Amino acid sequence: MRTKKTDFPLRNIQAVVSTAFFYWCPRGWRQLALLLWVPLFLAVPFPLAADDLRRTPVVRAVEQVSAAVVNISTLSVKETAATPFVMNDPFFDEFFRDFFQGFRRSYTTRSLGSGVLISCDGHILTNAHVVAGATDITIFTGDHREFKARILGSDSRSDIAVLAVENPPHDLGCARVGNSDELFIGEPVIAIGNPFGFSNTVTTGIISAVGRSIRGDGVVFHNLIQTDTMINPGNSGGPLLNIHGDVIGINTAMYRRAQGIGFSIPVNRAMRIYEYILRHGTLDRAWIGVEVQELSSQLRSAIGSQLPRNRGVAVTEVANPSLFRGEALQPQDVILAVGNMPVTGAADYVMGIHDYTADDVIDLTVWRENRVFHTRVQARRAPDTYGILVLARWLGVELKATSGQRGMEVARVHSGSWAQRAGFRPGDRVLTIDDIPINSPQLLAEAIVLVRAKEGGVMEVARGRQTTRIQF
Incomplete structure (x- = not known):
């Protein structure tokens, strides 16, 4: 059996020496000796216990937050067109895929991610891509409990989703939210998540930069926190902490072309989205006209x-x-x-x-x-007609929303307009504007605000099976 060592032998020696010194010291010299001896006595620090040396600020931050970090397991059902032929030729593969379009095959996929409890009544912040298309969501807490969860709201543009634990117990842990507007370049940070399914994995680093933009899955993510903390697959949705254990970001992406670079969504933005989704069940971005x-x-x-x-x-x-x-x-x-x-x-x-x-x-x-x-x-929600009217007045093309199809359909092309000179026709579909998917009037309004400010952009337009990119 291992016994704990006593960590104060030096103080014991000091006490013995001090007592002997004052006992043998002449009475007239004791006051002067006291003035000299006390500073020397206090200058020698108390040796710390072994556990105190090991319990660093990082350890304390992890201990504080670990119970609030969850492992998210999702099931989703996907469908593909089934064909009995595999020709290894693009022409024949496409031909048979179209021929057998009516024959569909379903399969189930499982994926893992991370999240953080930001309220003790069971609300979780994670990434939208972690729970995209999920039909079943199970979370595992740091103390090895298992719960079902549902999506309260999700936004792919910001890559933030809000989940709610079903029938949450009264003793759920939750993390403390910090302020991502007060970050220092170079300050230490901690990431906790479930990379490759290894639960509650801790990595550390520093803030390398703020305000970064990266491109991922056809969307540009703006104003991110860049760190050198290792963020691997499965870390997505987990918290980025400062040294006090406060959540300052939601980990979202790993820069695949270089090791040691990770990105996080500032928690102030994530909390604004969270609070809006709690009130409205969906996200409408600010519009000030x-x-x-x-x-x-x-x-x-x-x-x-x-x-x-x-x-x-x-x-x-x-x-x-x-x-x-x-x-x-x-x-x-x-x-x-x-x-x-x-x-x-x-x-x-x-x-x-x-x-x-x-x-x-x-x-x-x-x-x-x-x-x-x-x-x-x-701020207000942009009027549904805003983007449609501005685009028609500016470029001479009128769009309309159609259900069940990607993008928005060209309803009319104004004579003599830029759209007519560019070759637009009714029935064409505008899929994206500056990489923003145009699947609704609201998304069109967001894209129009951006490209009007820049006085131009790039459209992705589909006609039949062909797509092209047009600069305007």
């Missing part, structure tokens, strides 16, 4: 010589001034920041607005006539 454009050198000099360099986008149109709680914006105002995020161009402006939901009040920093002021605007 303000169209902007990049600041050219000519426009910059016309607006004001004292305008900060490399900052801002110019306001061109304000659809609804009544949304503003302070001074309403006007054409030729320059937006310098959205919330705490500086705006250096149109992409920053759009990313900043899309970080909010349709219930939020957004702070804007604005330049007008050589003065800076702050105003607030109540």
